[in-house]
Amino acid sequence: MNWQTLVQSLFGDAHTIERKGDVLSGTAQLPGQQGQILAVVGTTDHAPIGVETALAQAKVILDTVQKHPGRAILLLVDTQGQRLRHRDELLCINRYMAHMGCCVDLARRSGHRVIALVYDQALSGGFITSGLMADTCHALPEAEIRVMRLPAMSRVTKISEDVLEALSLSNPVFAPGVENYVAMGGIASLWRGDLQSGLLAALADGNITDQRAVLGAERGGRKLSNAVTQRVLAA
Amino acid sequence: MKLSFSELSARERVAHLLDAGSFTEILGPAERVVSPHLAQLGVPFSFDDGVVIGNGTLWGSKVLIAAQEGEFMGGGVGEVHGAKLVGILRRAVSTRPAAVLVLAESGGVRLHEANAGLIAVSEVMRALLDVRAAGIPVVMLIGGANGCFGGMGLIARCADHIVMSDAARMSMSGPEVIESSHGVEEYDSRDRSLVWRTTGGKHRFLMGDCDRLVEDDMGAFRAAAAALLGDSKALTLEGLLAEHAMLAKRIECFGDCHDALEIWQRLGVEHAEQVTDMESDQMQNLLSDNAMEAA
Amino acid sequence: MEHLKFDFAGEHAPQNFKAILVGVVGSGNLEVLMEPGADPAHCTISITTSARGFGPIWEAVAQNFHSQHQLAGVAISINDMGATPAVVSLRLDQAAASLSFTAGPAL
Numbered sequence: 001m002n003w004q005t006l007v008q009s010l011f012g013d014a015h016t017i018e019r020k021g022d023v024l025s026g027t028a029q030l031p032g033q034q035g036q037i038l039a040v041v042g043t044t045d046h047a048p049i050g051v052e053t054a055l056a057q058a059k060v061i062l063d064t065v066q067k068h069p070g071r072a073i074l075l076l077v078d079t080q081g082q083r084l085r086h087r088d089e090l091l092c093i094n095r096y097m098a099h100m101g102c103c104v105d106l107a108r109r110s111g112h113r114v115i116a117l118v119y120d121q122a123l124s125g126g127f128i129t130s131g132l133m134a135d136t137c138h139a140l141p142e143a144e145i146r147v148m149r150l151p152a153m154s155r156v157t158k159i160s161e162d163v164l165e166a167l168s169l170s171n172p173v174f175a176p177g178v179e180n181y182v183a184m185g186g187i188a189s190l191w192r193g194d195l196q197s198g199l200l201a202a203l204a205d206g207n208i209t210d211q212r213a214v215l216g217a218e219r220g221g222r223k224l225s226n227a228v229t230q231r232v233l234a235a
Numbered sequence: 236m237k238l239s240f241s242e243l244s245a246r247e248r249v250a251h252l253l254d255a256g257s258f259t260e261i262l263g264p265a266e267r268v269v270s271p272h273l274a275q276l277g278v279p280f281s282f283d284d285g286v287v288i289g290n291g292t293l294w295g296s297k298v299l300i301a302a303q304e305g306e307f308m309g310g311g312v313g314e315v316h317g318a319k320l321v322g323i324l325r326r327a328v329s330t331r332p333a334a335v336l337v338l339a340e341s342g343g344v345r346l347h348e349a350n351a352g353l354i355a356v357s358e359v360m361r362a363l364l365d366v367r368a369a370g371i372p373v374v375m376l377i378g379g380a381n382g383c384f385g386g387m388g389l390i391a392r393c394a395d396h397i398v399m400s401d402a403a404r405m406s407m408s409g410p411e412v413i414e415s416s417h418g419v420e421e422y423d424s425r426d427r428s429l430v431w432r433t434t435g436g437k438h439r440f441l442m443g444d445c446d447r448l449v450e451d452d453m454g455a456f457r458a459a460a461a462a463l464l465g466d467s468k469a470l471t472l473e474g475l476l477a478e479h480a481m482l483a484k485r486i487e488c489f490g491d492c493h494d495a496l497e498i499w500q501r502l503g504v505e506h507a508e509q510v511t512d513m514e515s516d517q518m519q520n521l522l523s524d525n526a527m528e529a530a
Numbered sequence: 531m532e533h534l535k536f537d538f539a540g541e542h543a544p545q546n547f548k549a550i551l552v553g554v555v556g557s558g559n560l561e562v563l564m565e566p567g568a569d570p571a572h573c574t575i576s577i578t579t580s581a582r583g584f585g586p587i588w589e590a591v592a593q594n595f596h597s598q599h600q601l602a603g604v605a606i607s608i609n610d611m612g613a614t615p616a617v618v619s620l621r622l623d624q625a626a627a628s629l630s631f632t633a634g635p636a637l
Contacts, residue, residue, distance in 0.1 A: 051490075055482055062479055065472055084413045086422040090433050090495060092444045094407045096482055098360075098392030099475070105364045106475055124353070125343075125407060128389055132357035147349035157346055159276055173272045173314065174349040186354040210361045212354060213318070222351060225318040225358075228268060232288065232322025233329075235261040244554050264563050265549035277531050279580045279611045281555040282563055306556030 001140060003044045003076065006119050009195045015040070022047035023056045024076055030203075031196040039064040042076025042130075049126040050083035054096040057130065061103040065110050072203055073107055075116035075134055079126035101129035108135060108208055115202045117191065118143040118178070135208050136188040138198060139178050145187070146176030172221045183221030185212040238453040240378035241402050245287050245302035248338055251453040252376075252460065253291035253300065260289040261326075262319060270313050272348045281307045284315040288323040290332070294461045299327050302338035305381040311345030312386060317355025324362035328369045333464040335366055335373045337394065342409065343385015356386030363393050364470065372396060372467040376456055377403045377445070382434065384409055395468045397445040398459045399436035400452075401515050405445065406434035428511065432495035437510055440518060441499055442485075450515045534577040534585060536592040540602030543570060544629040552628075553621045560610040560618060564625040567605035579610035591615050595622045601629075 001009075003024055007017050010031065017026030022043050030036040041060035047053055057075075064071055082093060108114050116134035118127075122145045131137040139145065147153075153174065154161040168175030172183045181187040191198030213229060216222030240248060249258055262268050264282030273280040285307035290299050301323050303310040312320070320337075327335045344352030366373050372395040377383045382404030383391050391397055391405055399405060410424035410433075423429055432438055440448035447463075449455035468474070492498045499507035504521050513521075546566070553561040560579075567574055575592045606625070610618070 051482070051486060055479070055486070058479060062472070062476060066476070082407050084408055084416040086413060086433065087490075087493075089406050089408060089413070089422070090438075090492065090498070091485060091489065092392075092406070092439065092442060094388035094405070095392045095444055097407070098389045099478055099482060101357075101360055101389065102364065102393060102470055102478075103475055105361065106470055106472060109368065110472070125385060125389065128353065128357050128360070128386060132354065133360065147344055147353055148346060153346055153349070157276075157278075159278070159347075163276070167275055171272065171275060173351050174347060180350050181354070184350055184354060186350065210358055212358060213321070216354075222314060222354075224268075224271070224314050225321075225351070225355070228262070228315055228318035229322040229325065231268075232261055232319060233326055235326075246551065263549065264551045264561070265565055274531075277580075279531065279555050279578065279609050281561060281609060282551065282607075285555075304554055306554045306559065 001119055001142070003078070003119070006076070006195070010199060019044060022053055025060045031200065037071060039068065039071050039073045040076065041073065042078065044078050046078055046080040046121050048080050048083035049097060050085065050088045051091050051093055051096045054093070054100045054129070058100045058103045061100070061107050065107050065112060070111050072113040072115065074199070075114065075130050077116055077118040077122050077127060077131040078120035079122060079130070081124035081126040097125065097129045101133045104130070104133040113203055115199065118145060118187070120144070123147070132186065136202055136205065137186065138189050138191055138202055139181070139187045141178065141190045141192055143178045144176065145178045145181050149176060180221065183219050185214070185216030185219060185222055188215070239451050240400060240453050240456050241380050241451050243453070244306070245304040245338060245340070248453070249287055249300055249302045252336070252338070252457050253293055253298070254295065258289055258291035258300070260287060261323070262288065268315055270315050270348065272314065276347055278347060284313060284319065285310060286316045286319050288319050293333070293336070293457070293464065296333035296464050298332045298334050298336055298464070299323050299330070300336045300338070303340045305340035305379040308345050308347070310341030310379070310381055311343065312341060312352040312355050313345040313348035314351035314355065316345070317352060317359060320359045321355070321362045324359065324366050327366045327371050331371060334460070335371065336376060336460055337373065338376045339383040339387050339391055340377070340379030340381050341383060341385070341387040342381060343387055352386065356390065359390050360393050363390060367395060367467070367470055370467045370469065372463060372465065374398065374460055374463050376460060377405055378451060378456060379403065382406070395466065396447070396463045398447040398449060398456060399439055399445040400449050400456070401436040402451040403436045404431065404434040405439055432511065436515070437513070437518060438495045441502060441504060441510070441521065448515050448518050532579050532582045534579070534588050536575045536589065538573045538596040539571060540573045540596065540604070541600040542631060543603040544601070544631055547629060550625050550628045552624045555609045555611050558612055558614070558617070560608055560613040560621055562621045562625045563607040564629070565605050565607070567603050570603040573601040573604045573606070575606045575608065577608040577610060579608070581610065581612045587615055591618050595619065599626050601626065
């Protein structure tokens, strides 16, 4: 789904969201909640996350925290991952991306709900400090979420594609697929059809502690994470 | 008598970093909390899933510690590995040590458990930021040959402090990945000098991306870590606004530089071309007030 | 992955000891975990290895180790990623060197 269609489905015309380069930003009126404004920030066109893109998104978060106490934030995710350029490495891209993640975390701690939606693609590192730092991250059923495609994974791990494909049928731990992320608790829910109710339900959930490992255990996609963490706490 | 940090295993680093005999391991190898996924893939697993966690003392102060084994799966974060890191961070909030020390050596997410690793990295970040919010410093010690890349590079830059040796590297993408994406002219992964100028301890130190630079020596890491105990830097709106302004200025000042050498020259470092040959302790003198502001 | 197990009758039972780990699972390397064994008169060696078809060599290395140390009441577990016999012997010896046999209070 392209961002304009998405935004239309969520907010109709009641928004100021615009695109500058790969970055989306603006505000929107929460469906059915008169007067409640939502801050919206994200990327489009499978944006590679470089230093400028990370910074531009962080700015929207910081502006919201600084000027609009309590305003909820919606992160729209469509990325091919971090930008693979020498320049970004030289300037310390991990610091820029971590900054974005820290801004999201500060927003949450300051009383802003932060909800993320993967509406197209979410690859690897580009996903971590945006979508995966939100209170909860959701996705459209047709979204693509992965770290690496199987052929490339096969080359790097030196495990045959046949073996990887066979195993991926019963184990969601490595293969691409939004369903795998749902099963593992990384994606809280899929928004089908009525996107507005998906958004409202996400915002209505008041919990701001990280429940993804618990969810992963309940859904069976990550049977060990929560158990191991609990054992470390109890030791 | 120097003892190289980079040449030791994670387990040995922990033993030499903390006060002798003070370390108690949590979920040690005898408990066999291993990766079921590696077994399914026919890949050897490790009894501690490549990360050693536990508690001990440093100069008598209580600390929690996590050390990644770079030789096992490149230090990659898998499901169990990630859960151990989350666990030790969450434990800090209730036990309130003087610091959580993280000896990071990792290529990032463990591909064999890619999805679990990706989610785990973000869980570690959230847990780390909880520790920071509780007023307990998280100190990253980066000194291994594999460096600190990918998801661990993101985690590192969420910590209160980073100590690096000149032998270490911290960044996002491996040079080979960049070279295969955009060609050898973009980034020659076999040019070691280039790779270290771009992502190594000296460059990160001159830019202010790590706050301490030490020699590849256990004693130096130990002293640096001890000096940072209790030194918590809370994340505030003011702090993040200042960080944001600095990061924006960095792009303005250095965004057109093609090489670290150009950056060091613009930073006002005298004899920038000699930096790569300098000892770590000489580097401290290179930072004038002007240089720190620009970085 | 191949799994092998060897069982030897031994003589020298170490004092109560906590699990010992030496080595790392990396290319050409292995980790050796040495723990108190269930049978006080035997030494068991369990191996999980990515290198297939080297049964006789593992047997020789295990036999050689046991001839030297004659441990009893010890269970050894190995995760191997293609280490040479020399490296395997080295790690086993390193682990054994941590054991204490002198009379004294149990740890």
